[in-house]
Amino acid sequence: MSTQRKKKTDSTAEKDNASPVNYAQADINRNLSKDDKIKLYTDMVRVRRFEERTLRAYQQGKIGGFLHLYIGQEAVALGTCSLVGKHDHVITAYRDHGHALALGMTMNECMAELYGKATGCSKGKGGSMHFFAPDKNFWGGHGIVGGQTPLGLGLAYGVKFQELKGSCLCFMGDGAINQGAVHESFNMASLWQLPVIYIIENNGYSMGTSLERSSAHPGKLAERAEGYGMDWDYIEGNDIYQVRAKTHIAMERARNESKPTLLEIATYRYRGHSVADANAEKYRTKEEIEDYKKNKDPISRFQKQLMEEGVLDDSRTKEIEKLAKAEADESDRFANESPFPPMSSIIEDVYWSEDNGRQNDQQGRIFFEVPNS
Amino acid sequence: MRKITYRQAIKEALIEELRRDPNVVIMGEEVAQYNGAYKVTEGLLEQFGAKRIVDTPISETAFSGLAIGASMLGIRPVIEFMFFSFCYVSFDQVINNAANIRYMSGGLINCPVVFRGPANGGTNVGATHSHTPENFIANTPGLKVVCPSTAYDAKGLMKSAIRDNDPVFVMENTILYGQEWEVPDEEYLIPIGKADIKRTGTDLSIIAHGRAVITALAAAQELADKHGINAEVVDLRSIRPLDVDTFVNSVKKTGRALLVDENKPFCGVGAQIAFHIQAEAFDFLDAPIARVSAIDSPAIYSKPLEDEQLPNPRRVVEAALKMG
Structure with missing residues (x-):
């Protein structure tokens, strides 16, 4: 019986040893050029400055709806998405701005989407929770907790069906772990040996409910993989080198052996569940938040590491800051000045067959209340 | 003209489309080794193999979502609900994902997936297995629904549904499965949307x-x-x-x-x-x-x-x- 149980992967076993593992020296990180490292750092800063700018726009009443900020979690999206190759796919939940920018979506199209403008990545039809860029292998941006996990299964199934060496990174928050869809997906991922890596971004709170108040299982969330015969690992998510090193192992397992993995990446969000979360400092202490910002911030940590490595210096850091801020400001200007989508677009992009000129053999009505022309 | 059952007509549609397009996959509970709860997929596993005819666990949410996800990459899954009543188990996938992904992506993505199976009462099985969800599905922009009444219609509409680039729900009827109608030998399609x-x-x-x-x-x-x-x-x-x-x-x-x-x-x-x-x-x-x-x-x-x-x-x- 116990022989069938999946163990934590080797990388974590190393961590359990007395001497800490130097993840910077893992092959996947050692092979990074100086420019690669600076790009990783720059993108982390870009994600944060972008989100800070979105918050301002929200507070100014320029954007509405939900705004789930990723601030504090940047090393997760950048660390994982920087490993994505041609046949790797990414899908996530509603806290999706970081993944979108990490995969190469522009601040302009993302900000314009938040403004509900025609120049947005989804033409103003998706909003904050629903960014998509299939040309960059980014399949959303999904609003229902856990609802994207079966889709991730399908992306991995597609890769396997097409006999490609690829994988799917399917993200969720810690709140998703108690959704039925997630467990059905874990079972099928393992049963069918699909190349999917389920990643729990564990920021400690499912909205305002702590782990202790939402999960019966006392151990790591990722341990639940053992019930499905799936490999799992636990990652300190403010260390981008560790995120990359361990995610890489899981992706290689997916690509080469077509096997799923469940990764739990410990992280922290500085802001509330969404900007509308008025209780963000009530279900946790101010001290807890401050401790993270001061001592565990993923960007500060990476900056310090890169300075020690001689990759970054003060002037370069300042330059990166300045450019990221300018880019974020420019995206706000772009979004602000962009037009809203025309009324006629409200019934476009519903059906492929309608958008592509009705197929000759198609008849009948498909819309039943249409905008006045 | 020859007469075949409604069940056989649907099977012929599946066979013809499986042959025509290597991306078509049949998936669902008991569709392969068991030959289908209502024998619509009988013999398909033997003919097309386990890659194309796939048994799933009883996990409607997961396999419906899997089909939608795979369809985004160009696979054309044909999902069997043993009873259409079971689509309620996967309603989040069907309504939030299949119907909305194209729209929320501003038209960048489409989901060529078919959900099919019997959607009828009248078989003495009580309320949970007798639902007719065509109005629920049709209420959702982004989805298409067809309800064939004869073997001829079932075959022609099923073939169109599988070739359609949008999600199509084909609602069959167990009481009709054994009834016969004239169906020509030669291939034909029936357009979706023509009464x-x-x-x-x-x-x-x-x-x-x-x-x-x-x-x-x-x-x-x-x-x-x-x-x-x-x-x-x-x-x-x-x-x-x-x-x-x-x-x-x-x-x-x-x-x-x-x-x-x-x-x-x-x-x-x-x-x-x-x-x-x-x-x-x-x-x-x-x-x-x-x-x-x-x-x-x-x-x-x-x-x-x-x-x-x-x-x-x-x-x-x-x-x-x-x-x-």
Whole structure:
């Protein structure tokens, strides 16, 4: 019986040893050029400055709806998405701005989407929770907790069906772990040996409910993989080198052996569940938040590491800051000045067959209340 | 012309499309090794192998979502719900994902997936296995729904559904599976969104879909034989898209509309049909629009009552005679 149980992967076993593992020296990180490292750092800063700018726009009443900020979690999206190759796919939940920018979506199209403008990545039809860029292998941006996990299964199934060496990174928050869809997906991922890596971004709170108040299982969330015969690992998510090193192992397992993995990446969000979360400092202490910002911030940590490595210096850091801020400001200007989508677009992009000129053999009505022309 | 069963017609459609397009995959509970709970997929595993004909665990949410996810990459999954009642288990996948992803991505993505299976009451299995969700699905922009009433229609519509680049729900009927109709040997497709006049008439338009069409045809025969009323029977075939012109033109011709469906009445398909008739043929109506639907309660188990709960020829004839 116990022989069938999946163990934590080797990388974590190393961590359990007395001497800490130097993840910077893992092959996947050692092979990074100086420019690669600076790009990783720059993108982390870009994600944060972008989100800070979105918050301002929200507070100014320029954007509405939900705004789930990723601030504090940047090393997760950048660390994982920087490993994505041609046949790797990414899908996530509603806290999706970081993944979108990490995969190469522009601040302009993302900000314009938040403004509900025609120049947005989804033409103003998706909003904050629903960014998509299939040309960059980014399949959303999904609003229902856990609802994207079966889709991730399908992306991995597609890769396997097409006999490609690829994988799917399917993200969720810690709140998703108690959704039925997630467990059905874990079972099928393992049963069918699909190349999917389920990643729990564990920021400690499912909205305002702590782990202790939402999960019966006392151990790591990722341990639940053992019930499905799936490999799992636990990652300190403010260390981008560790995120990359361990995610890489899981992706290689997916690509080469077509096997799923469940990764739990410990992280922290500085802001509330969404900007509308008025209780963000009530279900946790101010001290807890401050401790993270001061001592565990993923960007500060990476900056310090890169300075020690001689990759970054003060002037370069300042330059990166300045450019990221300018880019974020420019995206706000772009979004602000962009037009809203025309009324006629409200019934476009519903059906492929309608958008592509009705197929000759198609008849009948498909819309039943249409905008006045 | 040869006659084959509704079940065989659907199987032929699946076989032809599996041969035509290597991206077509059949997936669902018991579809492969067990040969299908209703034997629609019998023999397909042997013919096409385990990569194309795939048994799933009883996890409607996961395999429905998997199909939608795979369809985004160009796979064309045909998902069998053993009963369409089970699609409620995966409603989040069907409604939030299959229907919305194209829209929320600004048209960047499309989901060429088919969900098929029996969607009917009348089989003495109680409320949980007797749902007719065509109105729920048709209420959701982004989805298409067809309800074939004959073997000929089932084959032609299924082939179109599999080739369609949008999510299509093909709602079959277990009571029809064993019945035979003429189906040609040569290949054909039936466009999604085209109604069919199954019987021409002059006095009354009976508008129906799915097995209610068969009920309507039996009633029309009785109306002709015993009451001298010449009823036209319009088979919607597709609920969304909806061929409004065909049934509106029929009502303009006959002056009377009787709507028959096995759907529940409140916010059911008939309500939408009635709206279009009053909006577009008001001046042609010689009587108020009448309707025969399922009696408005959960599907009852007890067989004699269940037979009355669903529209039957007697109820349809009575309703027609009341229209004066």
